[in-house]
Amino acid sequence: MIDVHCHILPGMDDGAQSEDESLEMARMATNQGMVAVFATPHIVRGSYDTEPSTIRQATERLAECARNAGLPLLLYPGAENHPAPDLVENCRLGKVMTLGGSKYVLVEAPGAELPWSFEKILFNLMVGGFHPVLAHPERNPTLNRDSPRLLSIFRTGVILQVNARSLTGFYGSRVQASAERIVRECLAGLIGSDAHQPRDYEGLRRVRDHVRALGGDRAVAAIVQNEEALMEAVSEAAARFTGLPSPRR
Numbered sequence: 001m002i003d004v005h006c007h008i009l010p011g012m013d014d015g016a017q018s019e020d021e022s023l024e025m026a027r028m029a030t031n032q033g034m035v036a037v038f039a040t041p042h043i044v045r046g047s048y049d050t051e052p053s054t055i056r057q058a059t060e061r062l063a064e065c066a067r068n069a070g071l072p073l074l075l076y077p078g079a080e081n082h083p084a085p086d087l088v089e090n091c092r093l094g095k096v097m098t099l100g101g102s103k104y105v106l107v108e109a110p111g112a113e114l115p116w117s118f119e120k121i122l123f124n125l126m127v128g129g130f131h132p133v134l135a136h137p138e139r140n141p142t143l144n145r146d147s148p149r150l151l152s153i154f155r156t157g158v159i160l161q162v163n164a165r166s167l168t169g170f171y172g173s174r175v176q177a178s179a180e181r182i183v184r185e186c187l188a189g190l191i192g193s194d195a196h197q198p199r200d201y202e203g204l205r206r207v208r209d210h211v212r213a214l215g216g217d218r219a220v221a222a223i224v225q226n227e228e229a230l231m232e233a234v235s236e237a238a239a240r241f242t243g244l245p246s247p248r249r
């Protein structure tokens with residue numbers, strides 16, 4: 001399994017606060033069956049402004065610590081990007097840390113109101129040659145009430161990333177119902193932990209069974225297919241950077 005969304009890098013946001021905690025998260029992720037993890041700190045202009053080069057360096061450092069600790073876990077840089085109108089322009093300029101340096105861009109579905117131009121931001125990313133991955137749409141109070149709107153976003157080609165803990169009810173019944181509906185209708189393209197601390201990985205090993213129980217093999221296949229496509233894209237992008245492990249072993 002691949003975790004495309006977590007806050008594992010130390011001291012970058014409200015996630016891990018020390019290298020020890022980051023390493024413990026990596027250990028938990030491994031124990032729960034993850035083979036690859038994308039480190040995706042929050043990027044919100046004016047509050048969390050971490051540069052891609054800083055994210056890369058921190059990821060490489062943590063990957064080295066994980067290797068030294070004997071953890072068979074691949075770590076890749078990424079970011080959870082606030083849906084700002086200039087997101088696509090910043091992607092073009094290389095100012096955004098995409099998932100593993102690929103064309104996949106993790107975009108946060110905010111916990112509160114959606115920006116008025118939300119769909120346009122996603123559309124512009126696709127027109128610009130990027131693949132938007134929408135983080136936890138089930139947690140957004142507009143999208144989790146408005147299924148047709150979310151369905152139309154899915155149909156434009158946006159990959160919906162459901163949080164594993166949404167399926168277990170961690171965020172409440174409304175979010176859980178929305179996450180279950182997304183999975184049951186085979187709209188979930190990727191799963192993320194959105195882990196901020198080691199214990200957030202507890203129980204993640206069962207998430208694929210949970211997906212299968214809700215949406216059958218078709219729901220699992222949709223996720224596996226996207227994971228493979230993402231890792232292929234990361235593999236192609238990895239050649240451009242030093243220090244990043246290739247997912248082809």
Ligand SMILES: [Fe+2]
Nearest residue numbers: 005007080194
């Ligand atoms: Fe997150």
